[in-house]
Amino acid sequence: MxxxxxxxxxxxxxxxxxxxxxxxxxxxxxxxxxxxxxxxxxxxxxxxxxxxxxxxxxxxxxxxxxxxxxxxxxxxxxxxxxxxxxxxxxxxxxxxxxxxxxxxxxxxxxxxxxxxxxxxxxxxxxxxxxxxxxxxxxxxxxxxxxxxxxxxxxxxxxxxxxxxxxxxxxxxxxxxxxxTAEDFAFSHPGGALGRRLLLKVENVMHAGDALPQVARGTLLRDALLEMTRKGLGMTVVLEADGRLAGVFTDGDLRRTLDRGIDVRNASIDSVMTSHGKTARAEMLAAEALKIMEDNKINSLVVVDADDRPVGALNMHDLLRAGVM
Incomplete structure (x- = not known):
């Protein structure tokens, strides 16, 4: 042997x-x-x-x-x-x-x-x-x-x-x-475990002036300028009453180019993803991460109880916050 x-x-x-x-x-x-x-x-x-x-x-x-x-x-x-x-x-x-x-x-x-x-x-x-x-x-x-x-x-x-x-x-x-998991988090406030269990979406989302947003009917080229200014790789599209109409992301832009659409003259309505997946501000950041992973998307719009966008976040935000 x-x-x-x-x-x-x-x-x-x-x-x-x-x-x-x-x-x-x-x-x-x-x-x-x-x-x-x-x-x-x-x-x-x-x-x-x-x-x-x-x-x-x-x-x-x-x-x-x-x-x-x-x-x-x-x-x-x-x-x-x-x-x-x-x-x-x-x-x-x-x-x-x-x-x-x-x-x-x-x-x-x-x-x-x-x-x-x-x-x-x-x-x-x-x-x-x-x-x-x-x-x-x-x-x-x-x-x-x-x-x-x-x-x-x-x-x-x-x-x-x-x-x-x-x-x-x-x-x-x-x-x-x-x-509960929240009880567990309070006895583990340090490190990645505590961040995953305690951090909420509202703690990491981009809100106010940092939220990229355009109205329905906006030209795609203007929507791209808004995306560039805010640097999130996406923009929210709003209905006239301020509710969420859709979202347009870097991924949507690649698909738009693959379809040969004229980005200078197209309307955001014709290329956006209608409504899309959303999160709530009071939701745990770890829950938002799961939504992204399950749906293979890199960003989420955060809406209130009336479906009005109040913020947005992406994978990079969760990575920086230590949730991933």
Whole structure:
């Protein structure tokens, strides 16, 4: 066997074992899981996640996922909790303790204090008969048949199972709370994600004097001058009452030239796209982007409730705003 083959087989074995560990979780989403969700939904304080070693790393991620999906949470290192950080935990909190063995000394040391304060305890362990599991009001069973490590020692399958179980918990709570995309955006205001979820069309559209517009009956050559002045690669065409009649874009100009139409004497009415796709100012910019992508167009007219143009935007605007 070549080294390449051995490496591939080892990797495939790891993936297979971890998949088996995840599949085994299905039958363990049971009454204890429901009880854990109920405790967290009723929590008046925050979820305090604790764990040592690799379980601590997974716990840190679970706390971050909970916090970003509507369940206020933070991670406390159990060893530090015994040396002052226990003061971060209040009677209104719920503790989520991770330990594969269920007997991690640093966590077991905290149990009397947790009980004394009357704090609700949820455990996530690989041993439902362990001291930690027995002390908890709900135990999330994360046991695995075998670690992916060939020595069955390094936490691999077990940490993956715990991570997936934590995600299942966070998403179940998210759905139970009716957590929305806008809620998610407010906890992720920075970066592309926040911009996609918070930015509205009115924040990026060209309005007022920056909106290219001509009336029905305008000569095409004059409409082209308006397009050049405003630099959006399009112009809105208005009915006499100010409502949207159509739109003329750079693409329409190419099609007009292909048809051999005299651009100096033609009327905008004969070459424009009637009405066309539109957006609303209060719409999310990401929704406007989807309209453009679905219809394979590069610009949108923004209209009000009476179908009167109030702005326009194009792909470049969304690109500059970081929506794409």
């Amino acid at each position: 070549t080294q390449s083959t051995a490496l591939i087989q080892s990797a495939q074995r790891t993936v297979r074992l971890e998949l088996e560990a995840i599949e085994a979780l299905f039958e363990r989403i049971n009454a204890d899981f429901v009880r854990a969700c109920e405790l967290l939904l009723a929590c008046r304080g925050r979820v305090v996640v604790v764990g040592m070693g690799k379980s601590g790393h997974i716990g840190n991620k679970i706390a971050a996922t909970l916090a970003s999906t509507g369940t206020p949470a933070f991670f406390v290192h159990p060893a530090e909790a015994s040396h002052g950080d226990m003061g971060m935990i209040t009677r209104d909190d719920v503790v989520l303790a991770l330990s594969n063995s269920g007997s991690t000394a640093e966590i077991i040391t905290l149990l009397p204090l947790i009980k004394r304060l009357g704090i609700q305890l949820i455990s996530m362990t690989g041993n439902p008969d362990s001291p930690l599991a027995q002390a908890a009001q709900a135990n999330l069973d994360a046991r695995v048949a075998h670690e992916a490590c060939p020595l069955n020692l390094a936490p691999t399958s077990s940490t993956t199972a715990s991570l997936v179980l934590g995600d299942a918990l966070a998403i179940a709570l998210l759905e139970a709370r009716g957590f």
